[in-house]
Amino acid sequence: MDERPPQGGGRRRVNVYMIAGGLLLFPPYGVMGAVAYSRSRRLAGIDHLESQTQALKARDRSLAAMGIGAAILVILLIVAIFTLNDFAVARGYFDFEVIREALPSMTRAFLRLNVSLAIVSELIVIPWSIAIALARGSKSKAVAPIRLMVLMYGDLFRGIPALLTLLIVGYGIPRSGIPVLSKISPFWAMVIALTLVYGAYVSEVIRSGISSIPRGQLLAARAIGLTEYQAARYVVLPQAIRVVTPALLGWFVVLIKDTSLVSVLGLLDAVNIARIGVVNYASLTPLVAAALLFLIATVPLTRLTDMLLARTQARMQGQ
Incomplete structure (x- = not known):
């Protein structure tokens, strides 16, 4: 058994914010990140190596969720700009x-x-x-x-x-x-x-x-x-x-x-x-x-x- 101190409060808060952002922007990946983070916390005082592995997975999946979600939001914003006012912008730029x-x-x-x-x-x-x-x-x-x-x-x-x-x-x-x-x-x-x-x-x-x-x-x-x-x-x-x-x-x-x-x-x-x-x-x-x-x-x-x-x-x- 490898017992080491758990992550510091500052890093823990950053992880929580990242998971929250992932859940908000792209829930499918955000949920996967939250599950990995939960496993990391449970294993913190039992198996340090596996805890760190799960923490890295949580971070990567949360970042992926935030990236995918941000891309989707940008695409939706562009679509909204071009379709508002009876497609006036689309007609003005793409006739x-x-x-x-x-x-x-x-x-x-x-x-x-x-x-x-x-x-x-x-x-x-x-x-x-x-x-x-x-x-x-x-x-x-x-x-x-x-x-x-x-x-x-x-x-x-x-x-x-x-x-x-x-x-x-x-x-x-x-x-x-x-x-x-x-x-x-x-x-x-x-x-x-x-x-x-x-x-x-x-x-x-x-x-x-x-x-x-x-x-x-x-x-x-x-x-x-x-x-x-x-x-x-x-x-x-x-x-x-x-x-x-x-x-x-x-x-x-x-x-x-x-x-x-x-x-x-x-x-x-x-x-x-x-x-x-x-x-x-x-x-x-x-x-x-x-x-x-x-x-x-x-x-x-x-x-x-x-x-x-x-x-x-x-x-x-x-x-």
């Missing part, structure tokens, strides 16, 4: 006739502008960020002025909201009078703005990946005759990019969503088409349709990011 009419033009705008802008910007952001990361991480005194410049660049564009950068570049470049640049299209002005913003963030991600590679690998590459540039290109960077691929995908998801900011410049992307649809159809459904387009583009990438992150963590733990 399927409006979706059927507005979705084709919004999809074309989404693919032509939002997706294209995200892909082109990403193709420029990656090499730009690699160059920034290498310059920032270099220890050579010869590149000290460049290192200071890229440090200031990172602080500047991480500190300014992306929307302000898009407005400054989108309105400023055409009015600058600079040859060639002043005549570029709004699309490429937005590419420049997004590259400047995301280069500041992604370069830090790549720099962290470079820092995670053991320095011994760089020294070994130099020992076999590779230059510092060759060692970085063929040894360090491939491993660093593989390490930070999940983070890069995460930033690409954010980039896709931030292409909606170009709507403030009047470009006919999916968001602006949706805003026009709100006026034409006197319904908020086009905005919901635009949100669905972004979800279709970003959710699979988010799940892929999670999968790659789990695989990377498993590989690192295996080492």
Whole structure:
């Protein structure tokens, strides 16, 4: 027989509150938690190990009951919101006739502008960020002025909201009078703005990946005759990019969503088409349709990011 002091009063009160919450929110699981807690109390002075086991079961079942109950309440609340006032909210946000009419033009705008802008910007952001990361991480005194410049660049564009950068570049470049640049299209002005913003963030991600590679690998590459540039290109960077691929995908998801900011410049992307649809159809459904387009583009990438992150963590733990 294993006799130990029973649980403290504070923990006992917490258990009672949890069981009460479970019984209130989802009685089937709440009852199971209450039964397990009762067994735990009966065994407290007889079999400590079994008492603790029953206490853990009571806690887990009570938490499950509270979670299920809370989820049911949220679902009921959403249903109530959409069905009140003769389904006024449902008709305002989910008019399927409006979706059927507005979705084709919004999809074309989404693919032509939002997706294209995200892909082109990403193709420029990656090499730009690699160059920034290498310059920032270099220890050579010869590149000290460049290192200071890229440090200031990172602080500047991480500190300014992306929307302000898009407005400054989108309105400023055409009015600058600079040859060639002043005549570029709004699309490429937005590419420049997004590259400047995301280069500041992604370069830090790549720099962290470079820092995670053991320095011994760089020294070994130099020992076999590779230059510092060759060692970085063929040894360090491939491993660093593989390490930070999940983070890069995460930033690409954010980039896709931030292409909606170009709507403030009047470009006919999916968001602006949706805003026009709100006026034409006197319904908020086009905005919901635009949100669905972004979800279709970003959710699979988010799940892929999670999968790659789990695989990377498993590989690192295996080492």
